[in-house]
Amino acid sequence: MTQTLDTPVLIAGAGPTGLVLASLLSRHGISCVLAERNTHTTKFPKMDITNGASMELLRRLGVDDELRRLGVASQHSFDVIFAPGLDGPEITRWRLPSVDEEWATLRGSPDGTRPGQPWQRCSQAIFEAVMMDRCRRDPLIDVRQGWQLQSCAQNGDAVEATLVDDTGDVLKIRASYGVTGNDGIGDFAYVTTVDPGGQRNYSFGTGDNVYLGFSPSGPARADLKWEETRQTDIGFDAYLLNSLSLTVDVYKKKTVGILQNP
Numbered sequence: 263m264t265q266t267l268d269t270p271v272l273i274a275g276a277g278p279t280g281l282v283l284a285s286l287l288s289r290h291g292i293s294c295v296l297a298e299r300n301t302h303t304t305k306f307p308k309m310d311i312t313n314g315a316s317m318e319l320l321r322r323l324g325v326d327d328e329l330r331r332l333g334v335a336s337q338h339s340f341d342v343i344f345a346p347g348l349d350g351p352e353i354t355r356w357r358l359p360s361v362d363e364e365w366a367t368l369r370g371s372p373d374g375t376r377p378g379q380p381w382q383r384c385s386q387a388i389f390e391a392v393m394m395d396r397c398r399r400d401p402l403i404d405v406r407q408g409w410q411l412q413s414c415a416q417n418g419d420a421v422e423a424t425l426v427d428d429t430g431d432v433l434k435i436r437a438s439y440g441v442t443g444n445d446g447i448g449d450f451a452y453v454t455t456v457d458p459g460g461q462r463n464y465s466f467g468t469g470d471n472v473y474l475g476f477s478p479s480g481p482a483r484a485d486l487k488w489e490e491t492r493q494t495d496i497g498f499d500a501y502l503l504n505s506l507s508l509t510v511d512v513y514k515k516k517t518v519g520i521l522q523n524p
């Protein structure tokens with residue numbers, strides 16, 4: 263089941279490229295969601311030789327030692343043998359140096375014309391398992407195995423992507439809540455004001471002279487507050503059992519403390 267997520271980067275596919283990309287982004291402080299349609303890393307050997315430039319990248323991620331420890335041991339050659347069967351006869355052979363031999367060559371030519379690291383043989387099954395374990399432990403990487411990217415579309419400055427989990431169910435949740443205020447009842451209605459329009463006659467002392475005075479416009483209304491309108495909108499889009507789609511929206515609006523002129 264998928265949910266609405268907000269992420270600066272979505273990586274679809276946790277093969278070697280996705281796994282390394284997620285780790286590199288994290289190294290630069292960028293978080294991501296790493297979505298892989300399979301619930302597990304590959305079981306097949308596939309990628310075997312990781313070249314020197316890639317090993318330099320993996321060294322920057324601090325994972326080179328582990329891959330070398332788990333990969334083919336450094337003393338074994340990379341020779342490619344051409345033969346009609348496993349029992350020979352050998353027709354010809356490409357001589358390719360072992361990691362140990364490569365180290366010796368590279369250390370002897372530190373002029374930048376050669377890679378900084380020898381190549382390494384390491385099955386893709388091992389490679390992905392190591393990198394996935396690392397990604398899972400990384401707080402900046404939200405790993406979602408069993409999630410398949412179904413669609414994505416540009417929406418203004420953002421991209422909206424839909425991912426389906428391995429049960430085929432989709433759920434996108436939308437929710438919003440807000441309070442708006444209304445103070446449209448006139449300024450200073452909460453305090454007592456002096457009303458210049460309501461002039462009062464007043465005579466001071468015992469004299470007959472009548473003077474005009476002012477009086478308060480009414481009692482103060484200390485409890486007077488902004489009128490509040492609370493609005494809640496909750497909805498969901500569901501796609502279930504590969505056949506049924508359902509959209510539900512609930513909208514509620516409630517106004518409290520309605521202002522009314524006396």
Ligand SMILES: Cc1cc2nc3c(=O)[nH]c(=O)nc-3n(C[C@H](O)[C@H](O)[C@H](O)COP(=O)(O)OP(=O)(O)OC[C@H]3O[C@@H](n4cnc5c(N)ncnc54)[C@H](O)[C@@H]3O)c2cc1C
Nearest residue numbers: 274275276277278279280297298299308309310311410411
């Ligand atoms: C037999 C064989 C031998 C090979 N030997 C070598 C070698 O020695 N050296 C070498 O460098 N390369 C080798 N390769 C090639 C190597 O396997 C690929 O270069 C490598 O796998 C590419 O990695 P990737 O992450 O780009 O793609 P992939 O490994 O194909 O990974 C893509 C990932 O994305 C996932 N995915 C696909 N679509 C979606 C979707 N919609 N939503 C979510 N997830 C999705 C897939 O499940 C997969 O896990 C070999 C390949 C094979 C088949």
